[in-house]
Amino acid sequence: MVALALALLLGTVPGLSCTGRTEAGERFPTCFDPGTGWVLGTQLRVQDDAEALALRTGFLVRSARSSGSKADSLWFDSHRLLMTEAWGGERKGLTFTAYDGLLRRHVEEGSLLVTIGRPRRIPFPFDVALAARAAHLERRVWEGPGWTLETGRVGLLLDPLRTNTEGAWLAVGPAASHALRHAPDGTQNEVSPFTSLLLDAGWETRDGRWALRATGLAGWSFDFDGGSHFRARGEVALEHVVLAVNDAPVLVRLTATGIKNDAGLFRRDEGMLGAGLAVRPFGER
């Protein structure tokens, strides 16, 4: 266990060589961390038969660390910073997220402590995770003046997979959020007090050359001035590293997104497909 923890902390993969050698004997990395690096990519988006070219950038930081206060416990933290995506075409738009992170705590033997009466320990087959997002802005030029800003969102999630690696997780749980919808006729406050279900799942190969990630949110949000809305959205992204340039992985990224009652100022339904290329400097494992 300790060896595994150390291996994870050092970013190495047991049993897998992550170094290649040239004929001249120089070494180069062959494993990559899909959750680390500076992402810079372009993508072709198809939405309602309208094509648009999108640019995407942001910073990814991922770490694995032993818990300082709990024994046999590992934290797998994944942070996405300043993620920005802008697209042109007839429906120009922009999304920006200042912070989006998933903090997952893995324990070797999960348990619940029941303190009623004699304290008892009950097996608990889940890891716990915290999903947090702050300052998510959506601006759609073609909709006219206005924007949507999710000031914050937090989800308390459970992970039944309980993997002890950073390459696979399935976190589901309730989420709370607050958002502003600013239109020329005023600004609307909207809150979801843990009335939404949040999904964050991912799977990666050990060498990090394939990565699949699915996120989803479904539930009710409530306006401050009354009224509730059911909305749902989901996104699946598949990434594959095709080559590396100067040890920075170059990847193909395929995405599919579906939104119900939540797109833009007017809570539209949307579906979108995307395919693009991205480079992720500093993304070696």
Added chain:
Amino acid sequence: MLVSAVTLGCALLLGQVEEPEASAEAPVEQAPEPPAEPEPWDFQMAVPTAASPRFPYDGVQIRCLALPPTPAVPSGQWRARCDDAKKECLVSPAQVLDSQGHETDQPLPRADWCVSRVMTPETTRQYRLVPAIAEAPPGWYRDERGRVLQYNFDLHRRVYVGGAWAPRWLRETDRLDERARVDFGVELEWPEKPDRLHRMTLLDTELYLGDAPSYDATLLRYDFRSQNNAPLFRVTTFYGRPRRFDVYANLGFWMEVLHGEQVRREDVHADFLNVAATHVTLDLWHSEDLVSYVRVRAGPSLERDRTNGFYTLVPAAVLEGDFTLDRDGFHHVRFGAEAQKVLLAESVEGRPLRPERLRLRAGYEFILLAINDQPVSVTLDGRGTWRDDVANAPAGWEWSAQAGLRFSLWAPARRSAPVSAPGKG
């Protein structure tokens, strides 16, 4: 006091009379014979022939040698490059010989100084003396008379002036202009390290005389290119065994300052002054010494349209090559294709808002002969230009075939010139 003086005097007298006695007891020595006069050295050193060996140009000390006078070399002054281990010297006259093979008063040109008083006559007699042709610097050839001539020329270091027949054909109007070209300029080239080469051209000027007189002149053109041993890109592939492919990019820089051009099309003309242009260059190939290359370059320039009175921005992209085909620098091939787009121009009646230019050229220059070691070369050029930047002139191609002669001053031997004689490299 008196007694002491008498005693000392007697002792001195007695001492003097004892010496003949001792001499009488010693054996009688023979009077030494005077040193034997060396026999006269009737050695007659032969002058070298065309088949004689040559001094290697390797920096070994050359010794001055005094030998008995001969009819060909009455001064007896020779130069020798000796191998002390073998007791052998290559020997050449210290002066140039005339056509009859007799010594003149002209010292050997472009030969190292010889060191005197190293070889005494007695020492010299112990060596085998071989007639030889004195050394010549790299790129130069010395004949059996001791004269030198340059056979290797660097045409990238020269001051040149030339002329050519340069007719021009305008395709759109099917007009043929009879023209002559006068050209001159200064070319410089210097290496910084083994992996970087600088090249500069000053006053590169072409004047066209005859029908439609015009000019094309550049005050300064400079570029450098380099050999980068570190890869610019390292591409790793993962299908099959992971492999890394290193992509090397030999980048450089090119610039031009004050390039003036006058264009004449029948009865209209246009004047352009390219104030400054800066390009990044990427060598697709270059020779080991960086002198020959194929490269692409691209970049912007600031241009003054002197006819219409405004500045424009002119981005350009060029594919060009420059080859020195032989070791001795006799054959040169150059080609280029350049595309330009004139941006930020003001509206001018009779021409598009954003004119374009496409220039093609290919040329061959070879050294025909050398006069006093200054090469005279033949230049053959083919040029084509498409442009629509001359107001009220039809857009289209103009073609020109040019043939002429060029006289080059300076043109030293190439840095890579061999030390061996021509034909032995």
